[in-house]
Amino acid sequence: MVGGGLAGLAGTIRIAEAGLSVDLFSMVPVKRSHSVCAQGGINAANDIARQQGYSEYEHFDETIYGGDFLQHQPPVYEMVHWAPKIIDLLDRMGVPFNRTAESQRDLRLFGGSLYKRTHFAGATTGQQLLYALDEQVRRWEAQGKVNKYEYWEFLWPVLETDDTGRRCVGIVAQDVRTMQIRAFRAEAVVIATGGCGMIFGKSTNSVMCTGAAASRCYQAGAWYANGEFIQVHPTAIPGADKLRLMSESARGEGGRVWVPRTKADRRDPRDIPENQRFYFLEEKYPKYGNIVPRDIATREIFDICVNQGLGVGGGNMVYLDLTHLGREYLELKLGGIIEIYRKFVGEDPALVPMKIFPGVHYSMGGLWTQYTAKDDLRGMAMGAANSMMTNIPGLYAFGEVNYQYHGANRLGANALLSCIFDGLFCGAGVANYVLEVVTTTSARLDQSIYDAAARQQQEIIDRLINARGTESPYQIGRELGEEMTAASTVVKSEQRLLQAIEVLQLLQGRYQSIGLSDTGMWTNQNLSYARALGDMLKLAEVILQGGIDRKESRGAHYRTDFPDRDDANFLKTTVAKYDRDTDRPDIFLEPVETGLVPPRARTYGKVAASTDTTRPTETVSV
Amino acid sequence: MVPPTTEALQARSVRFRIKRQDGPGRPWRWESFDVPVEPGANVISCLQWIAANPRTVDGRDSSPVAYDAGCLEEVCGACTMLINGQVRQSCSCLIDQYAPKDGDVMRLEPMSKFPVVRDLMVDRQRLFHALTRTKAWVPIDGTYHLGPGPQDTPQRQQVRYKLSECMSCGCCLEACPQYKLEEHESRWDKAFIGAHAISQARLFNEHGTGNVLASDRLDAMIGPGGVSDCGNAQNCVKVCPKDIPLTESIAAIGRAVTIHSIRKFFTGK
Ligand SMILES: Cc1cc2nc3c(=O)[nH]c(=O)nc-3n(C[C@H](O)[C@H](O)[C@H](O)COP(=O)(O)OP(=O)(O)OC[C@H]3O[C@@H](n4cnc5c(N)ncnc54)[C@H](O)[C@@H]3O)c2cc1C
Ligand code: SF4
Numbered sequence: 001m002v003g004g005g006l007a008g009l010a011g012t013i014r015i016a017e018a019g020l021s022v023d024l025f026s027m028v029p030v031k032r033s034h035s036v037c038a039q040g041g042i043n044a045a046n047d048i049a050r051q052q053g054y055s056e057y058e059h060f061d062e063t064i065y066g067g068d069f070l071q072h073q074p075p076v077y078e079m080v081h082w083a084p085k086i087i088d089l090l091d092r093m094g095v096p097f098n099r100t101a102e103s104q105r106d107l108r109l110f111g112g113s114l115y116k117r118t119h120f121a122g123a124t125t126g127q128q129l130l131y132a133l134d135e136q137v138r139r140w141e142a143q144g145k146v147n148k149y150e151y152w153e154f155l156w157p158v159l160e161t162d163d164t165g166r167r168c169v170g171i172v173a174q175d176v177r178t179m180q181i182r183a184f185r186a187e188a189v190v191i192a193t194g195g196c197g198m199i200f201g202k203s204t205n206s207v208m209c210t211g212a213a214a215s216r217c218y219q220a221g222a223w224y225a226n227g228e229f230i231q232v233h234p235t236a237i238p239g240a241d242k243l244r245l246m247s248e249s250a251r252g253e254g255g256r257v258w259v260p261r262t263k264a265d266r267r268d269p270r271d272i273p274e275n276q277r278f279y280f281l282e283e284k285y286p287k288y289g290n291i292v293p294r295d296i297a298t299r300e301i302f303d304i305c306v307n308q309g310l311g312v313g314g315g316n317m318v319y320l321d322l323t324h325l326g327r328e329y330l331e332l333k334l335g336g337i338i339e340i341y342r343k344f345v346g347e348d349p350a351l352v353p354m355k356i357f358p359g360v361h362y363s364m365g366g367l368w369t370q371y372t373a374k375d376d377l378r379g380m381a382m383g384a385a386n387s388m389m390t391n392i393p394g395l396y397a398f399g400e401v402n403y404q405y406h407g408a409n410r411l412g413a414n415a416l417l418s419c420i421f422d423g424l425f426c427g428a429g430v431a432n433y434v435l436e437v438v439t440t441t442s443a444r445l446d447q448s449i450y451d452a453a454a455r456q457q458q459e460i461i462d463r464l465i466n467a468r469g470t471e472s473p474y475q476i477g478r479e480l481g482e483e484m485t486a487a488s489t490v491v492k493s494e495q496r497l498l499q500a501i502e503v504l505q506l507l508q509g510r511y512q513s514i515g516l517s518d519t520g521m522w523t524n525q526n527l528s529y530a531r532a533l534g535d536m537l538k539l540a541e542v543i544l545q546g547g548i549d550r551k552e553s554r555g556a557h558y559r560t561d562f563p564d565r566d567d568a569n570f571l572k573t574t575v576a577k578y579d580r581d582t583d584r585p586d587i588f589l590e591p592v593e594t595g596l597v598p599p600r601a602r603t604y605g606k607v608a609a610s611t612d613t614t615r616p617t618e619t620v621s622v
Numbered sequence: 623m624v625p626p627t628t629e630a631l632q633a634r635s636v637r638f639r640i641k642r643q644d645g646p647g648r649p650w651r652w653e654s655f656d657v658p659v660e661p662g663a664n665v666i667s668c669l670q671w672i673a674a675n676p677r678t679v680d681g682r683d684s685s686p687v688a689y690d691a692g693c694l695e696e697v698c699g700a701c702t703m704l705i706n707g708q709v710r711q712s713c714s715c716l717i718d719q720y721a722p723k724d725g726d727v728m729r730l731e732p733m734s735k736f737p738v739v740r741d742l743m744v745d746r747q748r749l750f751h752a753l754t755r756t757k758a759w760v761p762i763d764g765t766y767h768l769g770p771g772p773q774d775t776p777q778r779q780q781v782r783y784k785l786s787e788c789m790s791c792g793c794c795l796e797a798c799p800q801y802k803l804e805e806h807e808s809r810w811d812k813a814f815i816g817a818h819a820i821s822q823a824r825l826f827n828e829h830g831t832g833n834v835l836a837s838d839r840l841d842a843m844i845g846p847g848g849v850s851d852c853g854n855a856q857n858c859v860k861v862c863p864k865d866i867p868l869t870e871s872i873a874a875i876g877r878a879v880t881i882h883s884i885r886k887f888f889t890g891k
């Protein structure tokens with residue numbers, strides 16, 4: 001298991017439960033994985049919503065509609081049906097979900113739904129879920145079924161080819177403290193390494209979320225799908241080193257987004273009377289209001305600030321107002337994020353409206369995976385060995401690094417669900433693959449396969465250490481982030497994306513002549529970063545090329561030159577294969593399984609607002 | 623996408639004095655770096671700047687400073703270190719608050735209760751080991767669907783939620799006079815377990831199913847290294863970034879251990 005976030009831990013538990021032993025690798029102690037950042041909650045149909053007309057089916061439909069119909073439907077169908085059971089399981093593990101006066105699990109509203117179906121533990125739900133799974137894994141570890149390799153970085157999958165074809169039989173990893181490189185044998189390998197926000201420089205992600213692990217698998221022959229679908233979260237607070245998220249739960253709990261109606265109004269927001277405030281989301285989307293899905297809220301905020309110049313003080317910011325909710329309510333329901341805002345901005349959201357702007361948040365795209373659908377397409381076959389297996393037999397992808405479930409736009413509080421679902425449901429498939437499909441165990445393979453794989457990685461590391469160029473990896477990383485953010489986030493166009501590809505090629509050229517300021521072989525973070533940067537550059541190209549090839553707008557992917565959705569040509573998955581000869585992605589399109597809900601227009605009941613302009617018309621670099 | 627700062631940037635620089643050590647058992651030294659800071663900068667953003675420009679104040683080329691970081695929003699616990707002698711998370715340490723004037727000095731040191739890996743990065747494995755020692759988990763039957771967990775009143779949920787926010791950062795251990803550096807794993811089971819683990823014992827004893835292991839947990843809290851090693855200095859609770867009521871937990875477990883020992887004495891169980 002490579003990765004100890006929610007997906008990796010859930011998978012570890014399920015596979016250990018099946019009686020197999022698991023080696024668990026993580027760059028950081030698993031309890032510090034990025035999943036710890038998740039704030040708002042986790043979705044599942046529940047008894048109250050059911051009595052209002054909601055059910056698993058509505059959860060399914062919302063997810064597909066929210067994702068603009070780009071996801072395969074059978075896996076989503078299965079996932080939403082597992083959701084209530086997953087909540088019960090987490091509850092049994094001791095997750096302190098918020099409670100009502102009658103001791104029931106409390107619920108909140110979240111983006112893209114008109115029903116309360118999000119379960120939460122304050123505003124640190126991800127932390128609480130991660131800890132619950134971490135504790136269960138520690139229990140398995142104490143029994144000797146799980147071996148943790150923390151501070152070990154995955155470098156490459158070990159592949160073996162025999163007459164039945166190619167398969168994955170282990171990994172090469174590096175201890176980031178001692179810098180030792182070692183190959184490990186395995187019957188199956190699961191990649192659960194999370195997202196790739198660092199490619200965009202500043203994002204809401206943790207510093208480990210480079211996408212390097214996924215990129216390495218891609219370069220080793222695994223396919224990467226829908227890379228162009230990057231979710232930009234509408235509400236983050238800009239910072240010097242990262243964009244800190246203000247969870248969608250702030251709006252789910254009643255937070256309102258607004259700007260002053262007059263441009264560059266310099267007044268204190270508290271002095272601006274109600275009728276001089278423009279609650280643009282509520283006006284344009286009377287049905288969903290502030291809880292429209294993220295791609296829509298983000299584009300509206302972008303439009304207000306960049307095209308209409310209505311941002312707070314003339315800058316790129318809007319107000320997210322919680323002041324009407326009362327301090328006690330805020331502390332109880334949103335304590336965690338209120339604290340973050342207070343600590344990093346120095347203002348109290350109970351008293352002053354927060355200032356926020358969109359930030360790169362989540363990758364809908366990821367390693368391409370397969371599944372076995374039930375005959376009637378209503379769900380996946382339990383225990384199928386190919387559940388979330390990549391195109392390389394024995395190599396799986398779980399969690400954010402898996403491209404399934406979320407299509408063109410993920411709904412809030414569905415990610416934690418998909419991560420845990422992958423681990424629990426598909427973990428059983430991995431166990432079956434190992435027990436029933438693998439015929440030659442890795443123990444019987446020749447040591448030379450592993451030695452060669454380790455040596456190859458050692459050579460890459462040696463080249464970096466011995467490089468005597470003048471380019472700084474940090475500088476290249478910064479420029480990469482700036483270019484990707486400018487060209488490939490909220491609004492895109494062919495011309496701007498092509499320009500970004502050129503910039504990327506220049507950066508790749510400069511990467512060939514980097515030099516490290518630290519050439520020691522002990523806890524060399526300079527080296528680890530430089531190594532990851534090379535892989536980030538490769539994945540960035542997949543993201544850009546996918547964006548160029550997809551000549552339509554869908555979900556989070558908005559093209560000014562093709563502003564409409566084009567089902568005839570693009571109701572398809574973008575699949576990128578690495579071409580070793582050209583060192584470039586080779587992209588093909590694959591049909592999407594939409595057999596359960598036919599695609600329909602996705603408007604969220606939009607109406608014209610008092611000061612409406614149309615959608616953004618030109619790409620603006622900011 | 624990043625909003626331009628409307629106010630003119632106040633370019634000023636802060637001097638970082640950093641205690642550096644190339645590896646375990648190697649000698650340590652101080653190195654100083656002048657770092658230009660923008661409004662909103664924090665210690666991690668300054669360490670990132672140093673990584674890109676590792677030149678000391680006396681013009682010597684040095685290497686990037688090794689440090690631990692993850693979330694950058696004070697929720698993962700990775701980036702804990704001593705800043706001007708105080709233990710805390712470095713990601714949430716705003717330069718404007720700590721060093722408001724041009725030329726102010728910030729002193730960074732690794733935590734002293736854990737072995738140094740390199741520079742500001744320490745090995746906190748012992749802290750996680752303490753969670754195993756405490757059996758800090760709920761012994762569920764397995765992952766198959768068996769209905770919901772035990773019901774919880776909102777009051778009890780609030781108590782458990784607070785305890786469950788512990789991010790294993792180790793601030794409470796760094797500040798504790800009873801918690802001493804122990805390099806060797808063989809000694810961890812007898813050395814003081816620490817406030818965080820005592821508090822976790824309380825968390826799981828408070829849970830309907832977790833309580834099944836209460837007696838095992840209390841056994842771990844008797845004897846050497848257990849709760850009686852705590853001298854009640856209360857330093858721990860003052861430095862905990864998550865405001866975990868550590869002294870309450872220590873008192874609660876202390877009482878439970880006393881009752882548990884008396885019962886053991888009379889019943890032999
Ligand atoms: C601020 C924030 C708030 C969020 N809030 C919500 C929410 O409320 N609800 C919701 O549903 N979703 C939310 N999300 C999304 C959700 O948190 C993530 O999608 C999810 O946690 C990803 O989990 P994961 O297990 O796939 O990966 P991660 O938690 O990112 O874990 C990745 C693991 O892989 C390891 N790893 C990475 N690279 C390597 C390598 N090369 N070698 C070895 N190990 C490696 C890491 O150490 C880590 O253990 C939020 C995201 C952010 C950024
Ligand atoms: S109260 Fe106990 S645990 Fe806390 S600092 Fe004092 S001696 Fe250490």
Ligand code: SF4
Pocket residue numbers: 787788789790791792793794795817818821861862863864865866868
């Ligand atoms: S109790 Fe507080 S100080 Fe101690 S490890 Fe937990 S969060 Fe850190």
Ligand code: FES
Pocket residue numbers: 690691692693694695696697698699700701702711712713714
């Ligand atoms: S980096 Fe996570 S607490 Fe500072």
